[in-house]
Amino acid sequence: KAGVTQTPRYLIKTRGQQVTLSCSPISGHRSVSWYQQTPGQGLQFLFEYFSETQRNKGNFPGRFSGRQFSNSRSEMNVSTLELGDSALYLCASSFYYKQGTFSYNEQFFGPGTRLTVL
Amino acid sequence: GDSVTQMEGPVTLSEEAFLTINCTYTATGYPSLFWYVQYPGEGLQLLLKATKADDKGSNKGFEATYRKETTSFHLEKGSVQVSDSAVYFCALSDVNSGYALNFGKGTSLLVTP
Numbered sequence: 001k002a003g004v005t006q007t008p009r010y011l012i013k014t015r016g017q018q019v020t021l022s023c024s025p026i027s028g029h030r031s032v033s034w035y036q037q038t039p040g041q042g043l044q045f046l047f048e049y050f051s052e053t054q055r056n057k058g059n060f061p062g063r064f065s066g067r068q069f070s071n072s073r074s075e076m077n078v079s080t081l082e083l084g085d086s087a088l089y090l091c092a093s094s095f096y097y098k099q100g101t102f103s104y105n106e107q108f109f110g111p112g113t114r115l116t117v118l
Numbered sequence: 119g120d121s122v123t124q125m126e127g128p129v130t131l132s133e134e135a136f137l138t139i140n141c142t143y144t145a146t147g148y149p150s151l152f153w154y155v156q157y158p159g160e161g162l163q164l165l166l167k168a169t170k171a172d173d174k175g176s177n178k179g180f181e182a183t184y185r186k187e188t189t190s191f192h193l194e195k196g197s198v199q200v201s202d203s204a205v206y207f208c209a210l211s212d213v214n215s216g217y218a219l220n221f222g223k224g225t226s227l228l229v230t231p
Contacts, residue, residue, distance in 0.1 A: 004161075033218065043162075043207065043221040056216035090161055094217070104150055104169050105217035109162040 004110035025093030141208035
């Protein structure tokens, strides 16, 4: 199975611009999550999409948004870019396993998109 | 809320040395625990996992045991190699947080020949 793919791998933008990042999950995975990685804040959860609906959201401003398409591919958008948005943005696709009262989720990460805001 | 604390690095070891990276967690529910590894310029790779107390996850010579009594999930390897140089992240996920991964700050490991 092909892994999680993210495009583009690198982006350079200037303050005030907006950007769209793309993620294609592993075939058969219906859930896509996005994370931001910075040296100062580490890895932080942005949001999760499942069957084209946002199912979970982290603590980020509304400038960060996303969507998911019927083929499970996902995009995230950042509007009005700020210098602090420079980061590695990681996408993860996942499957859920549930048996009785036990449930489990495992996430597989893509290589990330390195965004630099100048 | 849930949180993960792992030892700060960098950790520098000679090849064939024993590795321990400490990780402790706080959680209100019964989380699953993970170790991820990140090589330079790459995304995260799942190294090992444990889904319930006393489970031992293992992969590529690395091991970690889910200890509920001490809320710990320490990563160990008996003999490290230069190729193990990377950043290691401890993480948990819990149904109460919608399975979003909650990561520690990461521990950088450098193995020298």
